[in-house]
Amino acid sequence: MEELLSKHRKEQKDLQGKITQKKKSATKKTRKGVNDECERMQQQLSEKHKTEIAHVNGDPVEGLEDLNLEDEQRDEEPNEDKPPQKQAPPTEPNPEPTVTPNGKKPNRQKARLARRAAEQEAASAAAAEEAKTQVNYRGNEQEVMDAVFKKLNLKEVEITPDGHCLYSAIAKQLDESGLGLRPDPSRIILQPSTQSRIDTVASPQHDGYRAVRAVTADFITEHKGDFEAFMEEPIDSYTRKIKLTAEWGGQLELQAIARAYGVEINVVQSDGRMEKIESGDGDSLDEGEKDKRIIWLAYYKFSYSLGCHYNLLKKC
Known part of the structure; x- marks a missing residue:
């Protein structure tokens, strides 16, 4: 999964560079078309990332967003202020999972993915604003x-x-x-x-x-x-x-x-x-x-x- 996420980050960075360059090159006549094209490119890349992550995790494609790596790292790192949790004996049954009001188990990974997607959208918006302020030589x-x-x-x-x-x-x-x-x-x-x-x-x-x-x-x-x-x-x-x-x-x-x-x-x-x-x-x-x-x-x-x-x- 880490290799896939690294690939996604590189693709997102490359896309932002392309979007910025396209908007720099746009004229008054072509600016709307260029903005529409950039939005389509961002949406296509996001859908591609959702599909690839879903394929790796074995989840359905619909509703997936991108992965928030920082949250995943925080989940994996131990908290030094708390004593380590004792593992339950293998013979004991697993505790019942917490359920949401609609009776379904909450999906922490989807929540992380949603936050990551929001961060990507914010980065795209920032790049678009930066391109507007640059001189179109x-x-x-x-x-x-x-x-x-x-x-x-x-x-x-x-x-x-x-x-x-x-x-x-x-x-x-x-x-x-x-x-x-x-x-x-x-x-x-x-x-x-x-x-x-x-x-x-x-x-x-x-x-x-x-x-x-x-x-x-x-x-x-x-x-x-x-x-x-x-x-x-x-x-x-x-x-x-x-x-x-x-x-x-x-x-x-x-x-x-x-x-x-x-x-x-x-x-x-x-x-x-x-x-x-x-x-x-x-x-x-x-x-x-x-x-x-x-x-x-x-x-x-x-x-x-x-x-x-x-x-x-x-x-x-």
């Missing part, structure tokens, strides 16, 4: 972003949150704009390994990030004087991570991409601000070419479980 962030998208007439395209999101979003837009994954040779001298990566991309929509990563690493290496002072590690190991791992991209990588491909990158921030990263040669282009070379990204801080994330944005 995810919901607030999405509301702000949606307002900016509407104002700028932008449509969001989801990118897989796998560490390559920045490069995948860039690759998709380079391909759709007709610029392609191979930058102008006058902007950057590509290493043979980078040229090979570009040539072997199966689809810019799926593995184009490989080419953009390699171009970014080559550009930083070729212009290390512009980037090295902002790095916390040697440039060789830094660019190796860009090219060969799923290391996240950030400000330095955006600067290198903009200059390598000659594009302007507009990043909508999670607080509603927009950051513009320019290639440095926009004055030499006509308006049509400028529009073609604008890339839009959405940058999230709280909405994805793996951390910061970039999605692609398109003009509606």
Whole structure:
């Protein structure tokens, strides 16, 4: 029984964590549905615990609550202030059990279980109240972003949150704009390994990030004087991570991409601000070419479980 109760306590603790997380993530529109779902989850777990305890004790399932372990321990521990009770001789008959007014023997275990269930309900209510007072960063962030998208007439395209999101979003837009994954040779001298990566991309929509990563690493290496002072590690190991791992991209990588491909990158921030990263040669282009070379990204801080994330944005 103790093993089962320990399992029940862990399941209850895990459920409370899930309930708190769900309520943190709820928006004004989804809060009622989330609260209903949390109540159903709590009720289902309580019913499951009742059934398992009843099965172990050999009692009927109906009417059972959860077990109050503290009461059970108090029943089992001897009272040092009282002398030990003498056991009746085995030949004597057992005394008649105390009966309730309706003629049935009181069930102490059910009483304990009822108290335990009440404690669980109180804990659930406390968790719900705590969730109400916490800031819903995810919901607030999405509301702000949606307002900016509407104002700028932008449509969001989801990118897989796998560490390559920045490069995948860039690759998709380079391909759709007709610029392609191979930058102008006058902007950057590509290493043979980078040229090979570009040539072997199966689809810019799926593995184009490989080419953009390699171009970014080559550009930083070729212009290390512009980037090295902002790095916390040697440039060789830094660019190796860009090219060969799923290391996240950030400000330095955006600067290198903009200059390598000659594009302007507009990043909508999670607080509603927009950051513009320019290639440095926009004055030499006509308006049509400028529009073609604008890339839009959405940058999230709280909405994805793996951390910061970039999605692609398109003009509606």
